[in-house]
Amino acid sequence: MEKILNDFSVGLVFWQAILFVALLLLLRKYAWKPILTSVINREEAIKEGLESAEKAKEQMRQLKEDNKALLAEARMERDSIIKDAREAKDKMIAEAKEKAQEEGAKMIENAKSVIRSERTAAVNELKSQVAGLSIQIAEKVLKSEVSSDAKQQEIISSAMQNANLN
Amino acid sequence: MGKNILSVLLFALFLAPNLSFGSDEVTTENIDAKAQKNKEHKEYINHHLQDSYDFTIWHEYGIGFPLPIILIDEGFHIFSSSNFHHGETVAESNGKFYKVYHNKIYRTDAEGTITLDDHHHPTQVKPLDLSITKNVFTILIFSIFIFLLFRSFARSYGENQIPNKIGRFMEPLVIFVRDEIAIPNIGEKHYKKFMSYLLTVFFFIWFLNLAGMTPLGIGVTNNIAVTFTLAIITFLITLFTSRKAYWGHIFWMPGVPVPMKIVLAPIELLGVFIKPFALMIRLFANMTAGHVVMMSLIALLYIFPNWFAKGAFLSLTLFLSILELLVAFLQAYIFTMLTALYFGGAVAEHDDH
Incomplete structure (x- = not known):
């Protein structure tokens, strides 16, 4: 203890106090203030950067969600359009079928009536032709039957015989 | 690893000038010498830890340079520490004489007498010492x-x-x-x-x-x-x-x-x-x-x-x-x-x- 007290030097305390305080003031002005300011500035810049990145990420997420919603909407719209189209197609096909059937039926009916009238005409014609032919045949037969006198005599006689003149 | 080797080499270099000490044989004749050496080591360590009036890096070889002594004793006394010749001589400044005793400066006479009291403290006046020490x-x-x-x-x-x-x-x-x-x-x-x-x-x-x-x-x-x-x-x-x-x-x-x-x-x-x-x-x-x-x-x-x-x-x-x-x-x-x-x-x- 005595040795420590003996070593204690007022001069050293005096000079060290001066030097230390001078160092403190100089460092405060030329080192600590600029260093701490730069460090704080950089920390803030980093913080801001991180925040803006976070914000951008959030925006991206929002955008993606919007896109998803939009896509879903579009898909729904497409589905409904397809459904409408299918319904329209079915309806059209059904209508066309009905119309075609109607038309066909009508056409068949027409054809039938035409055939009927044609047949009547044909039968009538056939009838008249058959009559003409019969007359012609009868004419030819008569012509050939009564061409000879004997035949004429015979016919007359037969006719005379049958005709009982009472 | 390389750095460790470097430190070993540095230590070796630092110790090199005194390596001859180590080869001494311990015999009954030089026990006194050994005690003396231990005392020297102790003093060396104490000295190493102490402040000093000149900047000596290696005091056995006197590598270093003197520093200014500043004393306030009825006025300023400023002189080089080389005037003390490593504490061996009396330094004179403006008609006053100073001597280093146990690493402190005391005002003495031209012969550098230091009288001790019962507690082995010098009775001489200690001037206010504002020296630029080591x-x-x-x-x-x-x-x-x-x-x-x-x-x-x-x-x-x-x-x-x-x-x-x-x-x-x-x-x-x-x-x-x-x-x-x-x-x-x-x-x-x-x-x-x-x-x-x-x-x-x-x-x-x-x-x-x-x-x-x-x-x-x-x-x-x-x-x-x-x-x-x-x-x-x-x-x-x-x-x-x-x-x-x-x-x-x-x-x-x-x-x-x-x-x-x-x-x-x-x-x-x-x-x-x-x-x-x-x-x-x-x-x-x-x-x-x-x-x-x-x-x-x-x-x-x-x-x-x-x-x-x-x-x-x-x-x-x-x-x-x-x-x-x-x-x-x-x-x-x-x-x-x-x-x-x-x-x-x-x-x-x-x-x-």
Whole structure:
């Protein structure tokens, strides 16, 4: 203890106090203030950067969600359009079928009536032709039957015989 | 690994001039010589730890230079320490004679007589000694070094906010002092005004501790006057920044019964002085102890003649010097941390607890 007290030097305390305080003031002005300011500035810049990145990420997420919603909407719209189209197609096909059937039926009916009238005409014609032919045949037969006198005599006689003149 | 080899080589180099000592054989004839040698080692260590009037790095070989002596004794007396011839002669200045006795300057007569009293203290007058001693010179050099280092670091912050190489090493330490020492102990609100002091004290102690680890013998943090000054500055700042709540806690401790308040007041008041005193003693004792142990181990290298023992002590010295590197940082950290803690107590507000 005595040795420590003996070593204690007022001069050293005096000079060290001066030097230390001078160092403190100089460092405060030329080192600590600029260093701490730069460090704080950089920390803030980093913080801001991180925040803006976070914000951008959030925006991206929002955008993606919007896109998803939009896509879903579009898909729904497409589905409904397809459904409408299918319904329209079915309806059209059904209508066309009905119309075609109607038309066909009508056409068949027409054809039938035409055939009927044609047949009547044909039968009538056939009838008249058959009559003409019969007359012609009868004419030819008569012509050939009564061409000879004997035949004429015979016919007359037969006719005379049958005709009982009472 | 390469660095370890380098340290071993450096140690070897440092020890080389005295290696001849080691080969001495211990015989009955030279036991007296051995006791004498032990005494020499002890004196060498003491001398190494002491302040001195000239800047000697290697005093057996006289490598160094004299420093100015400044005395206030009925006027200024300024002369070179070389006038003392390493304490062997009397120096004369303005008609007064001075002599160094046990590392202190006394006013004597032309013959340099020193008379001792019953307690072996000289009876001569001690003039007020403001000499630029080795320690003052070291502090000056290191203050300039620290200032230039940190100024260049501060200046290197450019547009891209990235410091230079020194800065990239020192900046985490600056942030460490702020985030691990200042903010937790003082609080977000008040820490800013103490940052300059905390940073200065931290780097000052750390650099000077490291300087003391070099074999140059320029350890200043193992001088009680240096740690006393640092502790006193901490104490003064604590006093001048203290708020009402700080004194309230000392004289009228809130939350305890009245008799306890009366008992606690003197204890707390004593604590005000014990805190900086502990700061002073802790740094001084740690650094002194470290140096004594290191130098004793180095001295053992000379005392033991066995080369295996020498090898063992060399590795032990190496190990301890690495430990001391850690202690150099740790003591700077502890001093700064406790300083911040005391500041935190001084600026604490009533509703802080």
